[in-house]
Amino acid sequence: MIPDDAVNTDAIMPRAGFSLPREQQRKLVLASLRPGWSEQVQEGDVLVAGNSFGIGSSRPAVTVLQALGLRAIVAESFGEVFLRNSVSYAMPVLECPGVLATVDEGEMVEVDMGAATVRNLTRGCELSGQPLPEMLIDVIKRGGLYAMLREQGYMASVVRA
Amino acid sequence: MGSTMANKVLASHAGLAKVSPGDIVVTEVDSVVMSDTAFYLAADRLPSDIEKVAHPERVSILLDHGVPAPAIDTAHSHKRAREHAKRLGLRLLADVGRHGIEHQVVLERALGLPGQLLACNDTHTTGAGVLNCAARGIGLADVVYLACTGKTWYRASPAIKFVLQGRLPSGTSAKDLFLHLSRRFGSQQGHDVEYHGPGLSTLGIDERSTLAIMSTELDANFVMMPADEVLLDYLAGITGEPFTPVEPDPDAEYAAVYEVELGEVQPFVALPHRINGNVVPLHELEGQHVAVDQCFIGSCSNGKLSDLRDAAAVLAGQRVADGVRLLVTPASQAIYLEALRAGYIETLTEAGAVVTPATCGACAGGHSGVVGPGEVCITSSTRNFKGRMGSAEAEIYMASSAVVAASAVLGHIGGPLAVAGVGVA
Numbered sequence: 241m242i243p244d245d246a247v248n249t250d251a252i253m254p255r256a257g258f259s260l261p262r263e264q265q266r267k268l269v270l271a272s273l274r275p276g277w278s279e280q281v282q283e284g285d286v287l288v289a290g291n292s293f294g295i296g297s298s299r300p301a302v303t304v305l306q307a308l309g310l311r312a313i314v315a316e317s318f319g320e321v322f323l324r325n326s327v328s329y330a331m332p333v334l335e336c337p338g339v340l341a342t343v344d345e346g347e348m349v350e351v352d353m354g355a356a357t358v359r360n361l362t363r364g365c366e367l368s369g370q371p372l373p374e375m376l377i378d379v380i381k382r383g384g385l386y387a388m389l390r391e392q393g394y395m396a397s398v399v400r401a
Numbered sequence: 402m403g404s405t406m407a408n409k410v411l412a413s414h415a416g417l418a419k420v421s422p423g424d425i426v427v428t429e430v431d432s433v434v435m436s437d438t439a440f441y442l443a444a445d446r447l448p449s450d451i452e453k454v455a456h457p458e459r460v461s462i463l464l465d466h467g468v469p470a471p472a473i474d475t476a477h478s479h480k481r482a483r484e485h486a487k488r489l490g491l492r493l494l495a496d497v498g499r500h501g502i503e504h505q506v507v508l509e510r511a512l513g514l515p516g517q518l519l520a521c522n523d524t525h526t527t528g529a530g531v532l533n534c535a536a537r538g539i540g541l542a543d544v545v546y547l548a549c550t551g552k553t554w555y556r557a558s559p560a561i562k563f564v565l566q567g568r569l570p571s572g573t574s575a576k577d578l579f580l581h582l583s584r585r586f587g588s589q590q591g592h593d594v595e596y597h598g599p600g601l602s603t604l605g606i607d608e609r610s611t612l613a614i615m616s617t618e619l620d621a622n623f624v625m626m627p628a629d630e631v632l633l634d635y636l637a638g639i640t641g642e643p644f645t646p647v648e649p650d651p652d653a654e655y656a657a658v659y660e661v662e663l664g665e666v667q668p669f670v671a672l673p674h675r676i677n678g679n680v681v682p683l684h685e686l687e688g689q690h691v692a693v694d695q696c697f698i699g700s701c702s703n704g705k706l707s708d709l710r711d712a713a714a715v716l717a718g719q720r721v722a723d724g725v726r727l728l729v730t731p732a733s734q735a736i737y738l739e740a741l742r743a744g745y746i747e748t749l750t751e752a753g754a755v756v757t758p759a760t761c762g763a764c765a766g767g768h769s770g771v772v773g774p775g776e777v778c779i780t781s782s783t784r785n786f787k788g789r790m791g792s793a794e795a796e797i798y799m800a801s802s803a804v805v806a807a808s809a810v811l812g813h814i815g816g817p818l819a820v821a822g823v824g825v826a
Contacts, residue, residue, distance in 0.1 A: 251788065255766045299438075320537075321524060375427075395451055395545075
């Protein structure tokens with residue numbers, strides 16, 4: 241959980257890591273806010289976050305969270321561009337006011353994007369969020385915008401020499 | 402109820418009669434701007450080449466974040482940008498030497514016009530609101546998708562209306578006005594922002610641009626200003642393209658309307674690590690002798706000719722204090738040349754400042770003036786987040802370019818009035 245309000249993308253994805261290999265970049269994720277946090281994230285974890293998560297720069301900060309193994313983010317609310325990037329890079333995200341009061345660190349949760357719900361399996365309760373429109377859920381299902389562009393022939397599958 | 406400016410632009414570009422807050426709409430976009438950050442070869446940037454674009458005449462590439470290239474991966478991104486511009490027949494490539502920070506180049510070359518919609522993969526894109534052009538940052542993958550297919554999506558927002566009255570007191574600037582708005586009204590998350598009122602006509606294009614760019618730091622989505630005489634005069638000098646300005650409907654509904662008396666603005670400073678909820682009047686800090694290591698004047702918001710002019714006025718006949726470095730980065734090469742002709746660069750250099758070529762540079766902590774652990778920086782650039790300008794163990798204060806220049810002379814945070822000789826006839 242990162243319950244802090246207004247976490248910015250410089251903190252999530254620091255400039256210092258832009259050119260580093262993924263393994264080293266991983267250590268920097270949110271390190272200025274929560275030293276050591278990124279090392280604890282495990283494959284399949286769901287991140288529960290506070291208000292205005294991911295404000296600031298448009299850098300694709302969601303991708304370093306994906307690389308940690310996170311498979312969904314549920315926040316009280318998101319920064320606008322962070323929300324867009326999450327859809328574009330195929331990370332399931334749900335705006336869910338009240339989630340901080342419904343989930344605690346370490347509890348098991350299940351996120352249903354279609355129904356826009358978070359179910360706390362530990363407590364046996366459920367909370368409804370703001371549903372994403374079908375069009376955007378479809379982008380996530382199709383693997384994000386780059387996968388769609390390749391499908392449609394706009395983008396090469398390889399890099400020019 | 403009627404519509405706000407940005408929602409009218411969204412409606413006209415989505416082929417709809419009306420767009421209401423909360424609606425998600427798919428639109429065409431008149432001007433698509435990509436920076437060098439789009440062309441890094443990485444899974445999360447541009448992992449393979451673009452094969453075709455729907456409307457090459459709408460797409461511009463403006464190199465800015467890493468200019469001249471400070472590292473091999475940046476040089477590679479520039480090479481890819483040039484290759485794409487040429488092969489796809491794009492509208493414009495602002496290459497090294499003819500470059501500037503994208504939001505400044507958009508302004509100088511009128512890449513967005515009144516009533517139009519502009520998108521770019523950088524959050525300070527709101528700067529084009531000066532041009533009565535609806536503009537906001539979208540993600541990098543979004544902008545690539547838009548360039549390719551000619552379409553993108555927006556979630557329409559309710560708007561906040563700021564009505565500006567009066568005139569800024571001498572010794573204050575548009576940066577102080579922004580800090581005043583942040584201090585008084587805080588984050589406008591989830592909202593567009595419109596600026597209106599007689600006070601707006603007292604602000605020139607530079608000052609409006611600073612305000613529109615910095616409104617991103619109020620967490621605004623679209624930022625709009627009307628097509629008044631100041632703007633129409635400005636555009637008449639640089640473009641002959643036709644356009645249809647947008648204005649809000651007379652009965653447009655706003656989430657809030659705030660009256661702002663410009664005469665109440667004073668020099669302000671944002672304290673380290675965030676802006677909203679963290680702004681204090683300069684005089685409250687002046688007694689505290691906050692020592693500085695680096696002073697930075699630059700970025701899309703404050704690397705304007707007026708910023709270099711203000712800095713030169715403070716530094717004329719002065720010296721940057723020992724142990725302090727003052728870095729000045731014009732927002733474009735065009736500004737660099739004008740500042741050179743006006744003598745500002747000579748004055749700044751004589752005083753001990755380093756004037757760099759136009760680039761985002763130190764503002765984003767990439768190069769040309771990164772701060773080290775434990776250092777204190779005062780900047781007139783766009784953000785003071787932890788780690789933004791280099792080390793996460795540095796402290797970043799934000800103020801106007803005049804206050805940054807004065808702090809460089811004093812060796813601690815202070816205003817021009819504290820610098821001996823300034824303001825004395």
